[in-house]
Amino acid sequence: MLFAQDAVQLQNPLLETGFTASEIQELLSISDLPTPSPNSGLEGSNSNSNSNSNRVIYSVDERKRRRMISNRESARRSRWRKKKHLENLTVQVNQLEIQNRELKKRLGSVLGQCHVLWRENDRLTTEYLGLQARHSDLCQALLVMHDMSLLRIFD
Template identity: 45%
Template sequence: MMSSETMLVSPFPSFEGGFTPWDSQELFSIFQSQEPVLSNSGSDESNRKPVNSNSGSDGPNRKPLHSNSGSDGPNREDSAAEERKRRRMISNRESARRSRMRKQKHIENLRNQLNQLRIQNRELTNRLRSFTYHSHLVDSDNVQLRSEAIILRRKLSEFRQILVFRQLQRQISSAWPCNSVTTSVNEQTPSLIT
């Protein structure tokens, strides 16, 4: 991208003091004025009129020119306005600098919070993995214990049956005096236990 200075090269030589022809139009606008310039060297300020020029370059920064040989009141007003403008510009720069610093600090705080939340997220993810791992271990132990409980219930049931059978056998042996039935039952009982 080219700068505006290199694109607008003046074919006219500059005047003494660095004025270009279009800058010097303001200086010569006094002579092109349609209204006469009234000069008043007295103290009557009511007859003073601003100098109007029709050079076509009236901008928002143009101020009426006063021909005044008695006092420099408008110069003071101009310098006071320039001073206010300068102070406002400095104040705006300081305000913009403070705003940039606040934004930068806010962004830095957000970055710190992001880093802290990432660390917390990593810790929570690790804890969740550990919990899931231990949960799987507990589930597998639980399945194993349930299968062992089923086996132990069966054995317990078998032992109860054996005890009931022995009690019946005793009752039968005490009721029948015949030993042959008792011996045959005793021979069958060990096979049930093993």
């Protein structure tokens, strides 16, 4: 079994761990292990003579620890994204509540104007009916007067 102090350099740790070069650098800086040099084959070197000397084989415990660190970081990013999403939703709720209040206010104003216009329409309808009745009475009076004037002419 290999331990952290017995680490063997391999050519391409990216393929073994699934980490990017910057993630490996960060993990190594946290764990105080020797950091691979930039020319250690992280970009996929074809050198076969040094194939085993540039890659690091880690113990099972070390891989578990690295995976745990990676999972914690992933969980932290996930919590951060969830928090940002919740903040965005909260802002959206606040904006929609403001918009809803404004729309309710406008609706109340329009309904108030509508009520005023209904009352005015009722008043004008009543006035129209009164004027129509008066007009009818005047027409009847005019006919009566006309009939009387015709009777005088023939008398």
